[in-house]
Amino acid sequence: MAIPLIEGQAAEHVLADKGYDSDEIVMAIEAMNANPVVPPRSHRKTRRTYDKHLYKERSAIECMFGNLKQFRRIATRYDKLATSYLAFVYVGAMWLWLK
Structure with missing residues (x-):
């Protein structure tokens, strides 16, 4: 594929x-x-x-995506709207960057 x-x-x-x-x-x-x-x-x-x-x-970059999956909300995609999900991905990425 x-x-x-x-x-x-x-x-x-x-x-x-x-x-x-x-x-x-x-x-x-x-x-x-x-x-x-x-x-x-x-x-x-x-x-x-x-x-x-x-x-x-x-x-x-692959490790960053793996670290983002530690946030349960991102890993399981609880959000119904794509914009809400993307917003939380941004929050998670900022959290990892500031950490």
């Missing part, structure tokens, strides 16, 4: 984890004139290079 997800999107870089390290996905990313930032799996015979600094940025 990764290829249909990125089709038609415009990006300079596409960041993904090792689970998306396949030749088809990497070729689809390169076909859209983007740089794939996908670390190679350990069993890959020919190693590809990737931007390790940019991948660490992805990891920091």
Whole structure:
């Protein structure tokens, strides 16, 4: 499902984890004139290079979303309206930033 997800999107870089390290996905990313930032799996015979600094940025964002899920209201999405939910995501992000 990764290829249909990125089709038609415009990006300079596409960041993904090792689970998306396949030749088809990497070729689809390169076909859209983007740089794939996908670390190679350990069993890959020919190693590809990737931007390790940019991948660490992805990891920091993923950890932030994981920390946001410590707020029960965000994790279970109690709010009926998307604007109310987004407002509490902002409050949670501010709480984590100030912490």
